[in-house]
Amino acid sequence: MKADGPILVGVDGSEQSRTAVSWAVAEAELRGAEVHLVVVEDRPAHDEDRWHMVRELGDHVRLEHPLVEIHERIVRGHPAQRLVSRSAKARMVVVGARGRGAITAALLGSVSVHLAMHAQCPVVVVRDLPDPSGQVAAGVDGSPQSRAALGFAFEAAALHHTDLVAIHVRQERSPEHAAPQPPPGAEQDRADGLEVALAEWDERYPNVPVHRVVPHGRPVAELVAAARGARLLVVGHRGRGGFAAVQLGSVASGVLQHAPCPVAVVRDETQ
Structure with missing residues (x-):
């Protein structure tokens, strides 16, 4: 873990990964952190659609949190392994509770457990945005x-x-x-x-x-x-x-x- 590193967010275009992005960017604003939106895509033919999706999502959260520096990335490989490999230089990794595509619908099986076991920083799994008055x-x-x-x-x-x-x-x-x-x-x-x-x-x-x-x-x-x-x-x-x-x-x-x-x-x- 790197205390002054970015917050990494695994993004696949699903509604819950969008919720994870919203949570992560709000958290980044409090912590003074950058956010890296990471799409894992092994099919180059899908890159254009993936870039469109992640950039649109990045632009949306920039409007809500203009002080947060946000970067978009597309990488190759297995979702959990790629996020784990980047976790050593991150302050946390954030993923949605369920996904599709590269970050699979089995997220709460192999991917999130693999992340939690092997990531070198805290891993946060987001299902819904929490009660803002909660403890x-x-x-x-x-x-x-x-x-x-x-x-x-x-x-x-x-x-x-x-x-x-x-x-x-x-x-x-x-x-x-x-x-x-x-x-x-x-x-x-x-x-x-x-x-x-x-x-x-x-x-x-x-x-x-x-x-x-x-x-x-x-x-x-x-x-x-x-x-x-x-x-x-x-x-x-x-x-x-x-x-x-x-x-x-x-x-x-x-x-x-x-x-x-x-x-x-x-x-x-x-x-």
């Missing part, structure tokens, strides 16, 4: 690996002058899949780790009100419930505790499929 919600678990996600969430809340809801899910297990009881003090250790992580960012962002929520239940269901009415939901890559050991397995995949607001998947910077 930022973050799934946290008190682990060192969730630090980057929590920092991204605090920064977003500060930029939007809104509250942060920190959600630590104590996972509910069915009797037939019951795990061994954690060792004495394990829950307290997690709670202490959560408070340490929040305290660090509280100090950096003293004007962001923080609400701690500790529900018992299934992580996907609890995070999706928290996303209703939120402007952004942030989850980490490679968390533990309330989330599955493989963060981009059932939890993040489920959140990406069902959360009504934009979802940011933030990679652990040490990985």
Whole structure:
């Protein structure tokens, strides 16, 4: 990730990729970032139509956000791989929740999961434009690996002058899949780790009100419930505790499929 890099947006002409562009350009204006609209097209015969589409889209958002520098690009290759290859010099990658053409209708399958697993910057998947009065919600678990996600969430809340809801899910297990009881003090250790992580960012962002929520239940269901009415939901890559050991397995995949607001998947910077 490059902190002063552009925001990359995967564009395919679908309505949801247009929504992703609108979200990304508004975010870029707040962050003082450039926006690169990237079309992945392997058929040169379609270039003229693609250029027309992406330039028309760029011109439209320039009228709404004249202060944002916007560039259009057409590249060859696989959508996820091309966006991943450009992510090292970006501050985030943004895609729509569903697509067509090069960014396929299976976006919430291989493409978005591949991006979230391999991109070297945060990945934001946008289904609809969020409630402008909504809070930022973050799934946290008190682990060192969730630090980057929590920092991204605090920064977003500060930029939007809104509250942060920190959600630590104590996972509910069915009797037939019951795990061994954690060792004495394990829950307290997690709670202490959560408070340490929040305290660090509280100090950096003293004007962001923080609400701690500790529900018992299934992580996907609890995070999706928290996303209703939120402007952004942030989850980490490679968390533990309330989330599955493989963060981009059932939890993040489920959140990406069902959360009504934009979802940011933030990679652990040490990985």
